[in-house]
Amino acid sequence: MKNDSVIEVNKVAKKFCKSLGKSLKYGLVDISRGVLGLSNKPDKLRPYEFWAIEDTTFAIKEGETLGIIGANGSGKSTLLKLLNGIFLPDKGEIKIRGRVGALISVGAGFHPMLTGRENIYVNGAILEISKKEMDKRFDQIVEFADIGDFLDTPVKNYSSGMYVRLGFSIAIHCLPDILLVDEVLSIGDVNFQQKSLQKMREIVKSGRVVIFVSHSMETMLSFTKKAIYLKNGRIKGMGNTERVIKEYLDDLKKEGRV
């Protein structure tokens, strides 16, 4: 791995199965072969399988931010999950230096019956932050989430806005070295959106590696200099954000989708 690289993605591919029945069969076969240490021929497609991500190569250096754009189903979220280690690639290799955290879905791991206070600590543990550390950050989290008197109310009684505000607040107060952000900057009311955008600007300025997935070209332009345009699981364009966005929008126009 190069010295100044934080992420290196090398010819990565990931396949999925369209048929539920086949997926069950392949799952059993793959896991049994895995246990026996036999190769699953991951580079070949079986019936009903397709490449969700294919032949993807890029690298990110220290302090860089990257935007990922593309239509629905182009493989953006799959790519983020690969970078996060939730999915393993079927082909190729991903090298990552440092701890990766994701803002893929805020509030994942919240238990509806537990209060906001209780959930803050559980979520902290999920994000690998010790209770002691969480004690220190607790007040900031509550203040940013602006949930006021609802701190000791079970989160199932929260409004959807409060729920995501708390999830977002926990996530940005437990920051990893590499942050993956999937469409979460549009949560909450206008006031909260402003606040989160402001916070995100601070995070980007602090020199962390941040990868954004968003359909908001405005977000992309204001946060990233470099972007990737995914189409049908492949990188169609890469480079200067403005140029890549133009390429993407041109494509959409050609296809008559805008």
Add this chain to the structure above:
Amino acid sequence: MNNKIIKIYSSNSIYSQGIRGIIKGMIENVIQSRELIWQLFIREFIARYKQSLLGWAWIFLMPIITMGTFLLLNISGIIRIGNIPVPYPIFGLLGFSLWQILANGWLVLTSSITGGGSLVTQINFPKEALIFYSIGQVIVDFLIRLGLVLITYLLYGLTPSIWFLLLPIYIFPIFLLTLGLGFLTATLNVIARDTKNFIEVGMSFFLFLMPIMYTIPEKGFLAKFNRYNPIYFLIDVPRSIIISGEVKYPLEFILSCLLAIIIFLCSWFIFYITQSKLAERM
């Protein structure tokens, strides 16, 4: 920045660690996630306590209903409870409590990964944490039932043997066996969601086949079957130690313990190498 650990993800990144690397990873995963295991356990404990009154009442109701069933079967002559050294409520309750470690514990562990929901599909963390925190729930249930056993002893004016104090040692193997089976079926349940149903049906069937709620007959199919049934020894030996301090089948018990340890270690190993495939199958 450059001194940070480099993680490599590829289709064979686990195997390239070698056996020693895998074993090291298994242990590290548990050590690293102990805080998470504890927090998840507390989460479930509080949530269950809040959720319903009947949630906890079931822990008491189930053994009472089961004992009633077997008493009825005994009266009607279908099953012979046989000669027991203590009143039936003590014998039955104790046997059922030990049996539930496996029967209910296995079910709880089987659905622990699928029950993780968005946690599993959205966050990268050692999935063993879900298995280990779930066994905590099984321990709590067992302790509550054990309290009920002690109350029953008091009501009859009797006491368990002094070896009761060493209980954690000789019930440990049944927990290991439960964990071992749970590791396997939790993985299977992600792929085929009816795994849990199979276990549920199988376990209620086995309860009748095993001398848990009655004593082992001297002749016939059940006598033969249970001579080779490690689960029976892992449950009945602890029960007889608690009741009378006597170890009934020492050799069989030791062999069953060894089997439990082997199943636990192998299943944990299998779980570790397959867990990276779980999120995409959810």
